[in-house]
Amino acid sequence: MYADDLCVLISSWCITNLQEILDAMHPFGIVSGLKSTLGKSALVLKGTFLPQEAQYFDNSGLPTRNCVKYLGVCIGNISVGQTFSKVLGEAQRRAALVASLGLSLKERVLLLKTW
Missing domain, CATH: 1.10.287 (Helix Hairpins)
Known part of the structure; x- marks a missing residue:
């Protein structure tokens, strides 16, 4: 079973832990019985971030988007x-x-x- 429409909300104070959060997705799948496909995932940024914080997003390997449709509603930096x-x-x-x-x-x- 896949974790369709899974949304992980991360506060700005923990973006330095972004890679650890992404690494936790595999154990989450084992415990919950759900599979998450990071290849179909994206980071949706809400608010403003400092230029030095952008490195965490770049290092994640995930594309960034201003908004995404989640459960029929657009969420993000809008x-x-x-x-x-x-x-x-x-x-x-x-x-x-x-x-x-x-x-x-x-x-x-x-x-x-x-x-």
Whole structure:
């Protein structure tokens, strides 16, 4: 079994331990019974980092990205508005559609439950 959609969050104070964290993925797989494929992994940076901190990212061998889609939501070095704009836009579109149908409250609730 593979660890699909596994997200490991690392605070900026422990980036010096990035390689140790990556090395711990194999024992994690043994204990949990899940396999993680670092070849399909990437580092998603949130916030700002000093130039000397970039060496830890470069030494990891993993590509870096500004954002990644995780469980249907973009996370990373982007604003909250950018993160949820697509989801909120879709919710507003559906709400406008329901409002235009002239349904009773009971019918609207039933329709929204099916979405």
